[in-house]
Amino acid sequence: MKRTVSLLLVAVLAFVVLSACSNSTENSNSTATNQSVSTPESVAKKDPIKMIIHLNGIDEDIKMKKAMEEIQTLDKYSHVAFEFHGREADFLTSVPISIAGGKQVDIIIVANPIIQQQWADAGTIVPLDDLIKETGVDFNQEFGPYVENASNNGQIFMVPHNITRWALYYNKSIFDKTGVPYPDDKIPMTWDQYRDVAKKLTSGSGADKTYGAFYLPWGTFWYGDAIMELGGGENFYNDQGLSNIENPAFARSMERLFNMMHIDESTPTHANTITSKTGATSFMNGQYGMDIQGGWVLPWAADKEKFPRDWKIGVAPMPVDSGDKMKTWGIVNGLAISPTSADPKLALEIGLDLSRLSAKYADSSESANRTVEQNELFKVFGESLAGDDIKVEQLEYIFTSPDAIFVGEKIMGANNVNYEKIITEEVEKYLVKQNDLKTTIANIKERGDKIIQAK
Template sequence: MNSLKKVLAIMLALIMLVSVFAACGQKTDEPQVSQSPTPSASGAEQENKEPEPVTLKLLGHSGIFETSEAVKSAVEKFKADYPHITLDITAIGSNEYNNKRAIMIAGGEQVDAMAVSNPLDTLNLAQSGMIVPLNPYADATGLKPEDILSQDIINMENFDGSIYKLPYTTTAWVLFYNKDIFDDAGVPYPDANKAMTWSEYREIAKKLTKGSGADKIYGAFQLVWPQYWYTYAISSLGGGESFYTADGKSNISDPKFAEALKFNYDMQFSDKSLIEYFDVKMQKLAVPTFATGKYGMFYTGSFAINALAKQELDFKLGIAPLPIPDDADESYKYTFGGSTGFAVTRTAKHHNEAYTFAYEMVKNFAEVADNIPAYKSDDTTDRICQIFADKYPGHDLSADLWKDLLFGEQEFITEKITGPASVEYESIVIEEMEKYYTNAQSLEDTIKSIEKRANEAIENYNEANK
């Protein structure tokens, strides 16, 4: 009996010891990685084993899942390639999307992957913890972002050394212009190979402007987005990161920002060559407004290519590079833009499969896209540029011209304010800018107020995220 007790005691001790070592081997402070394999992640031991069925819960706004034929086609290809993965898609109206996704994730509802529309949104969601780093899932599946995306795009979706979104489409900004207005004013067309300077842009806008009232022709058009004044600054300073100093505070006191704000103010209120900000806001003017034929120039994103092609243009359209700083080398070209793609959320249950969906959408979309895909190859670029050329018959906009302006040698800079408390920072910029435009405060006070409020927002953000 005593011998039996000793044997039982030894066996119990061994079981407890094994349990301790097993527990010590588990890590709970790293992002979860799904155990069910994807086709790309299967090991040799699983070659003859059917993957287990998985249902992915996907979230996006209706403009993505219900309106875009290219997205629909890309989704169908994924279903065919991964028959063991069922897609449960929830499409929400664009106006409600941001609030509803926050409520769903805060409530712990399963959302494996969700659509995220621009780098500023990506940064905000990453900072709030609503989406998680993708690096562990790239390692687990063997599907590397660098194999399908350029380094510029990866950098755009990177925060604190991790990538948070795989974009399937991107935008690039160019200068659209009305050739008829240039002809009427006797002004040469902008050079497609050499960018005009900002000073030249302003002078040309003055020359194109004529008339008054409902019949007035404006030299330039802009939307209410703050990029329309601060592009002047970031084209010199290097993108949205330039809103911050090296030590992470507001950099709005850099003279280029005040110069940019005054430049835009003067075009509106002194030259009267640029439609006023509040007219745009009150009338809710949008990209298609340029098609009315009352504006000489309009720099905006490549999303306008399809939007303008849907309008009946009674003038010839031209395209050219964005204006550059006066002191830049004359060969300098740059562009900027946003992106749309998918991210894995913190309430995901099938992380590897969600990541695989985001990855495959990058490739699938590129095969059927009618706008700029994030995945770039020579074949894809040639196909897209020919599509753009075909949208504008009779406008002398060749595929080679689109290719040079959208995909040619140029610097890509970040479009929006990129750093801590970026969403609040941008709201502050807009509020203070509007006070300046209504003469409620001076330019100097506008810059000081932005700096004070932005630094408070940054400090509060840093304190909350210690």
């Protein structure tokens, strides 16, 4: 046991200096209870037990907040003392180190796929396959296609919780002034068309300039359309498990962004975005015609006290590489179990019920659970954004359509944290004109292959 903990501590310490971003920033009571993996005997008198659950901010989401409140009222958990931990400044280091040191941690939020792979490899979270079989829950029925997002190295490592999907947001006032038609509500434009529209929307100069497209220094802005074309973040690796950066899709994605910055001048430059400390909410200042971001923009648009505006916002499907089928990228976060859990089976049951209850209360982002009707989804925005002519049905189509192709936005594979860091470093040199595209691709390939193969 001491040797196992020591090995785990070494693995965790190897990762604590690394972190991954997460844009970040998710029926009746009888439905969730009846679908529980417990049996009638489970409500019989049981020995008291404490369950320690680290949610690191997910507890601030209204659907999780309500789920946490309700789960503590269920008879089946009357013997459980729930200890919920909220946002922690050093969460990505302190909690894994506590686990490596043998301290009890039962459930831990896994915010994005990079952390998921990192913690699965380090032993910070445990595979759930045997526990799932023991409880008899049908994971595929519960989570459908999102079981794949919960898996690493051929095993399931978490209970899927919240789905983040991206969309195209646009400033109707800027479109009206330039006479450019609004993006179609259902048929996506291509990335080439996105660039053309951005040029048409751009006007002015200096502090008064209106940009056709918004930009953030996030990886999805410079490689997103490539992974959309290729089918997800695992395609950063080729068939040999090495860097796939030489695939032409990556060059096209980077070059399009470079041209929008330096040729068309329809989006802010990378250097300007960094020096001006442009943040995700900056789109709400009315200076940009279009913006690609996740569903988290909807609450900003609805909050006109915090983000006052005199223009209407529109929402449309994400641009795509080709065709008229809707595609988007995003992440699925989830609840994982620690190797130091006091009762792993009970922890899994709690994770499943939190998932079901969260789905019941989902209002602004879709839950990954497929067995509970999410009747409240987007209703609040149908009311608060009625003045923008945005309807609930439109949001449901863009953010939950089962016909849309959903791809993972994060790099998934060996040494993905360090590999992404290399890509970021080299692409930034390209975007500020320090290196040309050919050199950038070559540098990523050379450095990427080395780090992917590093032990």
